[in-house]
Structure formats: structure tokens, C-alpha cells
Amino acid sequence: AQSVTQLDSHVSVSEGTPVLLRCNYSSSYSPSLFWYVQHPNKGLQLLLKYTSAATLVKGINGFEAEFKKSETSFHLTKPSAHMSDAAEYFCVVSDPRAGNQFYFGTGTSLTVIP
Amino acid sequence: ETGVTQSPTHLIKTRGQQVTLRCSSQSGHNTVSWYQQALGQGPQFIFQYYREEENGRGNFPPRFSGLQFPNYSSELNVNALELDDSALYLCASSLWGPLWNEQFFGPGTRLTVL
Numbered sequence: 001a002q003s004v005t006q007l008d009s010h011v012s013v014s015e016g017t018p019v020l021l022r023c024n025y026s027s028s029y030s031p032s033l034f035w036y037v038q039h040p041n042k043g044l045q046l047l048l049k050y051t052s053a054a055t056l057v058k059g060i061n062g063f064e065a066e067f068k069k070s071e072t073s074f075h076l077t078k079p080s081a082h083m084s085d086a087a088e089y090f091c092v093v094s095d096p097r098a099g100n101q102f103y104f105g106t107g108t109s110l111t112v113i114p
Numbered sequence: 115e116t117g118v119t120q121s122p123t124h125l126i127k128t129r130g131q132q133v134t135l136r137c138s139s140q141s142g143h144n145t146v147s148w149y150q151q152a153l154g155q156g157p158q159f160i161f162q163y164y165r166e167e168e169n170g171r172g173n174f175p176p177r178f179s180g181l182q183f184p185n186y187s188s189e190l191n192v193n194a195l196e197l198d199d200s201a202l203y204l205c206a207s208s209l210w211g212p213l214w215n216e217q218f219f220g221p222g223t224r225l226t227v228l
Contacts, residue, residue, distance in 0.1 A: 034216075042221060043118070043204070043219045043221040043222060044157075044204065044206075045219075046216060046218075090156055090157070100208070100217075101147070101162065101170050101172070102147070102149070102157070102159060102206075102217060104149075104156030104157045105156050106155060106156045107154075107155070
């Protein structure tokens with residue numbers, strides 16, 4: 001079975017400081033992992049994805065994530081937060097054996113303080 | 115390239131009624147997945163359609179049903195609405211294939227059941 005745990009429901013950072021959003025996954029097989037962002041009243045936008053290539057994945061808007069199999073983690077980071085980063089972030093695992101059904105975490109709400 | 119569109123954007127129904135939500139896939143995509151996102155939660159997989167057939171289903175009762183049309187657009191139908199069906203319903207399209215894993219989401223339909 002596939003599942004995702006987002007360890008923080010809310011994260012608050014000051015503008016210009018680093019961002020760390022934590023995600024642990026459970027998967028019986030080599031998973032594909034994603035981070036999506038959801039701004040208020042907007043659809044889900046893909047930030048980045050891991051699909052068994054390089055373990056350090058770079059995404060849009062300066063975000064990156066590192067796949068660590070030994071820790072079953074896929075934490076999202078950004079060196080310097082911007083006000084526009086305030087949003088809800090979802091970690092997602094998919095199982096290619098199950099039609100690539102997406103399993104979402106419960107989300108982390110990021111607040112950026114000016 | 116046209117993105118995923120959904121209609122209507124908002125809908126208010128009463129308990130016991132039936133509702134139909136619509137989704138147009140991104141150009142070139144042949145697979146559609148539907149998700150329910152309750153307030154403050156991550157999206158939950160309802161079902162997926164490929165080649166007009168249901169190709170995977172989450173833990174939702176049979177009163178949730180769907181269709182996919184030859185042009186790959188899709189409908190989600192919910193019968194006998196309950197208060198707990200109030201949620202944001204998201205449609206995602208993708209391309210079935212060996213490299214298929216990314217899903218592109220529409221902005222969603224906000225359903226309120228009174």
C-alpha cells in the first residue's frame with residue numbers, strides 16, 4: 001500500500017529565510033514522488049517530480065527535493081522564501097502498478113512573514 | 115496547448131439530489147482521474163478513466179460514477195447527495211504510456227450540499 005505523511009500541517013518562515021517542508025512515504029515498490037502547490041482558489045500545480053532518476057530533483061520557482069530511500073523521505077526545500085510562496089503544499093506518491101493512482105498527503109500550509 | 119478545464123466552478127445542491135460535474139482534458143491526454151478534496155484535507159482518489167473504461171477506483175460508494183467520452187472529456191456523477199459530499203472536486207488528465215506519471219489538474223468544482 002502507498003501512503004504519504006506530511007510531518008507539519010503548518011510552517012511559518014520569514015521572507016528570505018530557508019523553507020523546509022517534510023514528507024515521508026510508504027511504498028512497496030519504487031515509487032514516483034511529486035510535490036504540488038495549491039494557491040487559494042487555484043488548481044494544483046506541479047513543483048517537481050522524482051521518477052527513479054537523479055535523487056536530487058530541481059523544480060520550478062527555486063524549489064528542490066531530495067529522495068532518500070533509506071529514510072523514505074522526500075523533503076521539499078527552498079533557500080530563500082518569497083511572499084508568493086505562501087500556499088498549501090502537497091506531497092504525492094504514485095504506484096505505477098496501480099495505474100499511477102495518486103496518494104496525497106494532508107498538506108502543509110506555508111506562511112511567509114514579511 | 116489547452117489546459118484542463120472544469121465546469122461549473124461552483125454548485126449548490128440539497129441532500130438527496132443528483133449532480134454532474136464536467137471536465138475537459140488537456141490536449142493530447144487520454145486518461146482522466148477524479149479526486150475529492152474536503153476542506154483542510156488532501157485530495158482523495160475517486161476513480162480513473164482510460165479509453166472510456168473505469169481503470170481504478172478509490173474507496174467511494176457506487177453512487178459516485180463517471181463517464182469518459184471519445185474526445186477524452188469526462189463527467190463525474192454523484193447520486194443521493196449527502197452533506198459530507200461537500201468538497202472541491204478535482205479532475206486531472208494525463209497521457210497513458212511507459213513514461214506516464216504526471217497528472218495535470220483543473221481548477222476544480224466547489225460543491226456545497228445543504
